[in-house]
Amino acid sequence: MSRLRIATIWLGGCSGCHMSLLDLDEWLIELAARAELVYSPIADTKHFPPDVDITLIEGAIANDEHLELARTARRHSKIIVSFGDCAVTGNVTALRNPLGPSQNVLQQVYIEHSDPGGVIPYEPGIVPVLLDKVVPVHQVIPVDYYLSGCPPSAPRIRALLESLIEGREVAVDVRFG
16 A cells, blocks of 8 residues: 655744644654655655645745645645644734735835834745735635644644545544535
């Protein structure tokens, strides 16, 4: 039996979901025997690979790089899990939305509230372009499962992964898709 290919993505968020994933401790060794981690901020892979079985996406879509990575992940993944409250609702990352379009946000952060007044960074291809509004993952790509929590607990992450790996029914509290 071939091992499943699993990816994790960290978009606009705090990395708490990935810390919860690492809290799986010894179970990560069992997981490694059954699955291969093919893309993650934990690894140093630069390009999202093809033929991924399960992708966990943490964080909201806040810039052009997030948008492209989420779309690429959807094209290359059988199952997408929106992982944590930022991915599910926008949560903390979306707190900038009431400030208006991205140019307003950049103006306030880099010019009005900078001491001394700064310059808005603009380096195409180096500095990601902010979207005018932060959105949860499902507003950009179809999502198969939602795992809410800030962050979701390690036992809930394990339960979801075990169900998906073993082909069992997924618990009601994580399935909206």
